[in-house]
Amino acid sequence: MKWTKAKDLMNTDVKTVGAEWPLNRVAEFLLDHEISGAPVVGDDDQLVGVVSTTDLARHNGTAGERLQQEKPPAYYRTEDDYGYSQEDMQSLHTISADGTMAEDVMTPEVYDVSQHTSVQQVAQVMLRGRIHRVFVTEQGEIRGVITAHDMLRVVADL
Secondary structure: OOOOEHHHHOEOOOOOEEOOOEHHHHHHHHHHHOOOEEEEEOOOOOEEEEEEHHHHHHHOOOOOOOOOOOOOOHHHOOOOOOOOOHHHHHHHHOOOOOOOEHHHHOEOOOOEEOOOOEHHHHHHHHHHHOOOEEEEEEOOEEEEEEEHHHHHHHHHOO
């Protein structure tokens, strides 16, 4: 098998968001990098949470409303396969400037693994946590990210 450990599968180009970034900056950042979520780091660059387009939509009051679109909701997509619907784009571009910061809407529970964690264990962490991404860390510093899309590559290669 091509991928046996987290280090074999992880993407090392991890884009981070500052904990004190205003939500409009976070939304713009996610759109510009065509990603559905990013780790949130504090002043000391330590991982403190994760923020996603779902968190932004929930804050913006659109969570629970059914969007009329032909494609699946954006949070089912990954960094490689991203296409926002018009409603998603409008929602992200109209995040209110109410002083809310990334740390106010982020998910503070972070799922991480070491670079030596087996791919099977990574999958178990993602399944148990019902998450779309897990971070590969070393002494609290982010070394990489593994997404659900990356895990599908493993399955497709079986």
